[in-house]
Amino acid sequence: MDSFLPITGLIVLSRPRSTQNRYCIVGIGETSVRKSSETTSLNLALSAASRALDDAGLNADDIDGVLTDTPYHDPTFLYSVLLAENLGIQPSYASTLDLGGASPVAAISQAMAAIQAGLCTTVLFTIGQNAGTNYRQRPPTHGTLNWGYSDFEEPFGLVGAPGAYALGARRHMYEYGTTPEQLGAIAISTRHHASLNQNAQMRSPINLEDYLASPLICDPFRLFDCSLISDYSGAFIVTSMDRARDLPQPIVEVAAICQKHHHRYVYTAGDLTTSVCTQLAPKLYRAAGISPGDVDAAQLYDSFTYTVLLQLEAYGFCKRGDVGSLLANGGIGLGGALPVNTHGGLLSQGHANGVLHVTEAVKQLRGDCSGRQVKDAKNILVTGGGGILFASHAATILRKI
Amino acid sequence: MTDHSLLPTPDSDSIPFWEACSRKVLQFQLCTDCLTLRHPPRVICPQCRSGKYSWEPVSGKGTVYSYVIYRRSFHPSLKADLPYAVALIDLEENLRIVSRIINVPMDAISIGMSVAVRFVKVDEKTMLPFFSAID
Numbered sequence: 001m002d003s004f005l006p007i008t009g010l011i012v013l014s015r016p017r018s019t020q021n022r023y024c025i026v027g028i029g030e031t032s033v034r035k036s037s038e039t040t041s042l043n044l045a046l047s048a049a050s051r052a053l054d055d056a057g058l059n060a061d062d063i064d065g066v067l068t069d070t071p072y073h074d075p076t077f078l079y080s081v082l083l084a085e086n087l088g089i090q091p092s093y094a095s096t097l098d099l100g101g102a103s104p105v106a107a108i109s110q111a112m113a114a115i116q117a118g119l120c121t122t123v124l125f126t127i128g129q130n131a132g133t134n135y136r137q138r139p140p141t142h143g144t145l146n147w148g149y150s151d152f153e154e155p156f157g158l159v160g161a162p163g164a165y166a167l168g169a170r171r172h173m174y175e176y177g178t179t180p181e182q183l184g185a186i187a188i189s190t191r192h193h194a195s196l197n198q199n200a201q202m203r204s205p206i207n208l209e210d211y212l213a214s215p216l217i218c219d220p221f222r223l224f225d226c227s228l229i230s231d232y233s234g235a236f237i238v239t240s241m242d243r244a245r246d247l248p249q250p251i252v253e254v255a256a257i258c259q260k261h262h263h264r265y266v267y268t269a270g271d272l273t274t275s276v277c278t279q280l281a282p283k284l285y286r287a288a289g290i291s292p293g294d295v296d297a298a299q300l301y302d303s304f305t306y307t308v309l310l311q312l313e314a315y316g317f318c319k320r321g322d323v324g325s326l327l328a329n330g331g332i333g334l335g336g337a338l339p340v341n342t343h344g345g346l347l348s349q350g351h352a353n354g355v356l357h358v359t360e361a362v363k364q365l366r367g368d369c370s371g372r373q374v375k376d377a378k379n380i381l382v383t384g385g386g387g388i389l390f391a392s393h394a395a396t397i398l399r400k401i
Numbered sequence: 402m403t404d405h406s407l408l409p410t411p412d413s414d415s416i417p418f419w420e421a422c423s424r425k426v427l428q429f430q431l432c433t434d435c436l437t438l439r440h441p442p443r444v445i446c447p448q449c450r451s452g453k454y455s456w457e458p459v460s461g462k463g464t465v466y467s468y469v470i471y472r473r474s475f476h477p478s479l480k481a482d483l484p485y486a487v488a489l490i491d492l493e494e495n496l497r498i499v500s501r502i503i504n505v506p507m508d509a510i511s512i513g514m515s516v517a518v519r520f521v522k523v524d525e526k527t528m529l530p531f532f533s534a535i536d
Contacts, residue, residue, distance in 0.1 A: 155409050155523075174467070
């Protein structure tokens, strides 16, 4: 497949701009991100799907592929098929992904592969979760989902994601002298972006004093290092560039996309000061024919502030251990060297499992972000991370054509 | 409100681990083909796919690779323990595990600290391999 092959700038110039094997995101949908919606994960996913269809100018009949991810609080048998039935679709291709926060970006590549293989032509991905509503209604337990061998973590008190990620952050501080102030700069910048987004759960700006005063949860993580618990939904539609040309929205192409899966447990992950992103980044840039300097904005999976730091290093926006020089002078804010998570991310918009990282990138490339628009955005990096510290990773470069 | 226990629920792969703990022995699976020690327990060696293994006791000594201090409880059964420290411990035998650091003040825990296993009885059936500082 052309878009997966390493392409040098020279070859790109000499190749005719064929639309074959090129794929686009032609529709997006979101519902409001909030603490509680008092509705089901299914209903949320259906709302976003419906909006994505309207946005793309498509009817249910036009969709022949349906992808989703398991709603963690309510794992459901044949879930992609259930969604399809509710939308009046009898797809030729349906699948439920299982890659946690990597699922939305990975779904783009699943859609491309399915279209390329001739299984379908136009794929809807939708995901919605009422995590906020659910979390407040039920006590925290082992979980309705089997997380896999929690016996070697939970009996020792390693419960929930913050503690596991904090183990990585602590080691990074030890090896590179990374400071709470640097993690705080990520939280503060992300919150500023959320303050510019009407569809965000936490919109009051915070400063360094607020960050440092926020309670230690899993030391070294403070409250503001952690993402939110939210009800949300998001959806997008992927099709070939040939079809995209006949649809109403400006064309947003998937310029490159990759996945890499690395480990399953925090104690089998190896070096926690780096991640599988370092393996994936050069491959992704090569496939897109660009370098880090060509990235106009990045929607980086931000389960925690440290998750962002790892990616800023891996994707070549700063040297390892030198995030401070990028963060200084508003480097990851709007107007800075690399605007990161312009929608407010999981940290402040709300934990949407990464699907709204995709829809935000599409909105930026369409020029639909008004007060938080990145000027002349052409290439946007979008990433997803599943499990602890990039057990699963998927990343894409979305491009305005 | 159901307070689901966080205690281990041994399965066919992990029974020998927990049974040994109840005798205050820390042991892991060793692939008898490629001699790689592994954790968590599983039936196939991820290094060489061999299905042959034995259970090997280890020294119970190691160093702290990293640690986190819980100051908020993520489960009702952990509330009484706050604050507590969970660490990744690199055992002498080149295996990393998750455990709790006990008998050490929170501000005295450090990366690189030498630790040794201390079995703690948490109910009639279960001993957990926690770790304490050693010189």
